[in-house]
Amino acid sequence: MTSIRRRWAGLVFISIAVALIIVDSTIVNVAIPSIVRDLGISSTQVQWVQESYTLVFAALLLVFGTLADRYGRRRTLLVGVVIFAAASVFAALAPSGDLLIVARIIQGVGGAMVLPTTLSLINATFQGRERGIAFAVWGSTIGGMVAVGPLLGGWLTTYYSWRWAFGINVPLAVIIIAGVLLCVAESKDSADPRRIDVIGAVLSVLASASLVFGLIEGRSYGWWLLHPGKAPTFGTWIWPFALSPIPVAFAITVASGVGFVLWGLHRQRAGKTTLLAFALFRIPSFRNGNIAAMIVSLGEFGIILSLPLWLQNVIGYNALQTGLVLLALAIGSFAASGLSSVVLDKITAVAIVRVGIVAEILGVAGLGLVISANSTWLSIIPFLFVYGFGVGLATAQLTGVVLKDVPVNKSGQGSGTASTARQIGSALGIAILGTILFTSVGTSLNARLADETPLLPESARTQIVDTVVVSAGGAIPGLAAKDPQVADAARAAFSDGTRYSAFAASGFLVLGLLATFRLSGEVRPDEVEEAQKGEAGKLPQET
Incomplete structure (x- = not known):
């Protein structure tokens, strides 16, 4: 070969590795x-089954990006991949919710690590x-797998078992390992000592983990004061304060984040290795690209949180039908991959973004x-196709813009920073859009029930609203058998919340579009040279 x-064959297996972890997140x-x-x-365990993966994933990206530079990227x-596959077997065989979370x-x-x-x-x-x-293929794979995940999960769950939603990772891991060993060359930064x-x-882990925890759990525990009956427990110890743990988490974020920067700059001035090459932020494409990527991520994947819930609980589709509808997103994303490779030599990557x-x-x-509440898949x-097409274009080329001027020996640190920025943006988007979704559902349903069922006691109305919101719409089919009028109001209210969530997501994307106007297609040679040497003694200033 x-x-x-060999390079392009290696890209195929690298893309399958990306697909593996993205599919599992959806x-x-x-x-x-x-x-x-x-x-x-x-319900608490349900939340952590979905969120524990994201929390750990985001917290460790920067660490493993740097370790990859030092010890070998391949x-x-x-x-x-081996760890991921072994954990997938553990998940597929888990006899309890606690072990599934582990x-x-x-x-x-x-x-x-992947x-x-x-x-x-x-x-x-x-x-x-x-x-x-290559970045276009990588980005389109991410966009496509966001939709393929629900389709594959729906098919496996409907015709086999939910355990195969994890078990499918094992044969994929075997293919990745064989392909990477055969087609991907090892690379690492041999200039730096093998120390972390x-x-x-x-x-870094404290800052990332506490921020993501706060963003995810804020709606559950309360953003300032603790919601009644929601005190977190750790074994036999129960949170004893009226103050929610969320402000404490954010305080840890600030303290550890500031400490991380000050400590890193101290080590850099002393000529020691640092987890993050702060000099990279002197490169405008890297600095401004990460800002844009974080903002864009606020709106990109948050809508995927609400759409499956709405399709199944309001429209009445099963898991497989929901996955088939979301397949339009994947088709649009892969179509974007072909187009971007054709037009890349005609317009700049920033323009494609x-x-x-x-x-x-x-x-x-x-x-x-x-x-x-009366929408069909045709509408x-x-x-979804247009949205997926945009994700395929923007994700790939924005990643390329962020890393295009990063020295190869710093690419692990650079990609770890870029991935962390995206994950934090996604977590923030999911937290905000989830809050908009469920708050809107509760407000809309309460108002509709008050108008359409005036004889319904207030206590019963409150109970119905709480049940629909807490179940994320899962109670709606059961309500239809008991009281069709209440179920219709719940479907309309959940549609309202999904619609408002979509409009909020589009608003974030508008902000992301505005942020891209800080990107330029050129970089000064001296900025790359400074990043290569890593001689910055202070935080980079705007240029």
Whole structure:
């Protein structure tokens, strides 16, 4: 096999590795009802089955990006895939909700080893126009797998078992390991000593984990004061304060974040290795690209939280039908991959990013316009295709813009930073859009019940509203058998919440589009040289 063919074959297996971890982050959503029935898990456990993976994943990205630079990018990728596959077997065989959550945490460790190394391997393997095409394939894979996950999960859950939603990862892992060993060359930064900034790593994990925890759990515990009856427990210890743990989590975020920066700058001035190459932020494409990527991520995947719930609980589709509808997003994303490779030599990567974000805005806003309790798949699919097309364009090329001027020997740190920015943006988007969804559902349903069922006692109305919101709409089919009028009001209210969530997502994407105007297509040679040497002694200033 020639070196060129080997490179592109290697990209296929790198993309499958990305697909593995992205699918797993979405495949569980459609399997949750079956997991609840089989394991009898509580609503709190349901939440952690979905969120423990994201929490650990985001917290460790920066650490493993740096470790990959030092110890070998291919090696780190392979170790991550092995850990991920082993944890998937553990999850598939889990006899209880607690053990399933433990398995999801271990999966998060493996996933955090895989994602930044795929980016840095591409950055080290491809150059020039080829790199742009490779990033397009990588980004389209992410966009497509966001939709394929629910489809695959729906099919496996409907015809086999929810356990196969995890078991499917094992044969994929075997394919990845064999392909990477055969087709992907090892790369690492041999100039740096094989040591890690342990204090910096701990501070980084604390900052990331506490921020993601706060964003995810704020609606559950309360953003300031603790919600009644929601005190978190740790074994036999119960949270004793009226203050919610969320402000404490954010205080830890600030303290550890500031400590991380100050400690890193101290080590940099002393000529020691640091977890994050702060000099990279002197490169405008890296600095401004990360800001844009974080804002865009606020709106990109938050809508995927509400759509499956709405399709199943309001429209009445099963898990497989929901996955088939969301397949339009994957088709649009893969179509974008082909187009971006054709036009990349005609317009700049930044221009492609802007076109992609505009398509996302049109798609998500269009969904908001057509969503109602009486919508059909015919009205949804065109806008999902447009949205997926935009994700495929924007995700790939924005990643390329962020890393295009990063020295290869810093690509692991750079990709880890970029991935962390995206994950934090996604977590923030899910937290905000989830709050908008469920708050709107509760407000709308309460108002509709008050208008349409005036004889219904207030206590009964409150109970119905709480049941629909807490169950994320899962109680709606049961209400239909008891009181069709109440069920109709609940369907309309959940449609209202989904629509408002879509409009909010499009608003975030507009902000992301505006942020891209801080990106330029050029970089000064002296800025790259400074990043290469890592000689910055202070935080970078705007240029």
